[in-house]
Amino acid sequence: RAKEAGKNRYAFYAARMDAQAQRRLALQAALRRAVDRRELTLAYQPKIALADGRVTGVEALARWVHPEWGAISPGEFIPLAEDVGLIAELGRWVLSQALADAAAWHQRGLGPLRVAVNLSVSQFADGELLANVRRALHDSGAPPSLLELELTESMVMRDPEEAARLLQALRALGVQVSIDDFGTGHSSLAYLKRLPLDAVKLDRSFVQDLPDAPKDAAIATGVIALAQQLRLEVVAEGVETQAQRDFLRQAGCDQAQGYFFSRPLPAAALVEWLQAYRREGAGVEREAV
Ligand code: C2E
Ligand code: MG
Numbered sequence: 001r002a003k004e005a006g007k008n009r010y011a012f013y014a015a016r017m018d019a020q021a022q023r024r025l026a027l028q029a030a031l032r033r034a035v036d037r038r039e040l041t042l043a044y045q046p047k048i049a050l051a052d053g054r055v056t057g058v059e060a061l062a063r064w065v066h067p068e069w070g071a072i073s074p075g076e077f078i079p080l081a082e083d084v085g086l087i088a089e090l091g092r093w094v095l096s097q098a099l100a101d102a103a104a105w106h107q108r109g110l111g112p113l114r115v116a117v118n119l120s121v122s123q124f125a126d127g128e129l130l131a132n133v134r135r136a137l138h139d140s141g142a143p144p145s146l147l148e149l150e151l152t153e154s155m156v157m158r159d160p161e162e163a164a165r166l167l168q169a170l171r172a173l174g175v176q177v178s179i180d181d182f183g184t185g186h187s188s189l190a191y192l193k194r195l196p197l198d199a200v201k202l203d204r205s206f207v208q209d210l211p212d213a214p215k216d217a218a219i220a221t222g223v224i225a226l227a228q229q230l231r232l233e234v235v236a237e238g239v240e241t242q243a244q245r246d247f248l249r250q251a252g253c254d255q256a257q258g259y260f261f262s263r264p265l266p267a268a269a270l271v272e273w274l275q276a277y278r279r280e281g282a283g284v285e286r287e288a289v
C-alpha cells in the first residue's frame with residue numbers, strides 16, 4: 001500500500017513538473033512571437049516627492065498581455081526572456097519605448113518627468129549597455145537627464161570595479177542611476193560609498209508593515225538616515241496606505257511610489273492621471289487606482 005501511495009505521489013509530482021515544464025515551453029515560444037509582434041507594452045507608475053507632493057518621475061514596467069492567456073507578470077517573463085536569449089532585444093525595446101514616451105511628455109510640457117527603466121542582469125553585463133543607452137537617447141531626442149536606470153545589488157556586486165566604471169560612464173552622459181529593491185540583496189555597505197549612485201529604493205518588504213512593525217520601522221529609518229549621510233535620494237517602494245506615507249515622510253524619505261498614489265498605468269492613462277493630480281492636488285491620490 002505504502003509503495004503504491006508513493007508511486008502515486010511520484011506520478012502526481014511528475015505530472016505537475018511536466019505541466020510546469022510545458023507551460024514554460026509554451027511561454028517561451030509565445031514570448032518570441034510577442035517580441036516580434038509587439039504584444040508588449042509599458043505601464044508607468046508615478047514617483048512622488050514626499051515633501052511637497054510633486055511628481056518627480058515615473059517607473060516604466062513591462063507588461064505582456066497574451067491574446068489567449070491574458071496578462072503574464074514580468075516576474076515570470078523577464079527571467080524567461082533571460083533564459084531564452086530574448087532579454088537583449090526586450091531590454092532595447094523597453095529603453096527606446098520609455099524614452100520615446102518621455103520625449104513626448106517633455107514636448108507636451110508635462111515634465112520634467114524622468115523615466116526610470118529597470119535593467120536585467122545580462123543587460124548590465126553584456127558590454128552593450130552604454131552604446132545602447134547612447135543610441136536610445138539620440139534616437140528619442142530626450143535629454144539624458146530624463147533617464148534613470150534601476151539596477152539591483154547583485155548586478156553591481158558581481159564585479160564592483162567594473163560596475164563602478166560603467167555607472168560612471170552612464171552618469172557622465174547625464175543619466176541617473178539607482179539601486180532597486182535595496183536591502184534585499186547582498187550588497188556591501190563599503191560599495192555604497194564607492195559606487196556613483198543617485199538613489200536607493202527601499203524595498204517594498206520593509207514598507208508593507210509600516211508603521212506598526214518595529215523592526216521594519218527601524219530598517220526604514222536606518223536606510224533613510226544612511227542614504228542622507230551618503231547624499232543619496234531614498235525612494236520608498238510599495239506605499240499603499242496614508243499611514244505608510246506619513247511615517248516615511250516623517251522619517252525624511254525623499255520620494256515614494258505605490259498603489260496609494262497610483263498603480264502603474266498605460267501611457268495615455270498616466271497623462272490623464274497627471275493632469276487630474278495637478279488640477280486637484282494630492283486629493284486625487286485615492287481615486288487614482
Ligand atoms: P520592481 O522594479 O521592484 O518594480 C516594482 C513592482 O512593484 C512592480 O511589479 C509594481 O507593479 C509593483 N508595485 C508598485 N507599487 C506597489 C504597491 O503599492 N503594492 C504592491 N503590492 N506592488 C506594487 P511588476 O510590474 O509586476 O514588476 C515586477 C518586477 O519585474 C520589477 O520589480 C522588475 O524587477 C521587473 N521588471 C518589470 N519591468 C521590467 C523591465 O522592463 N525590464 C526588466 N529587466 N525588469 C522589469
Ligand atoms: Mg524597479
Ligand code: MG
Nearest residue numbers: 180181201237
Ligand atoms: Mg523595486
Ligand code: MG
Nearest residue numbers: 181203204237
Ligand atoms: Mg521590487
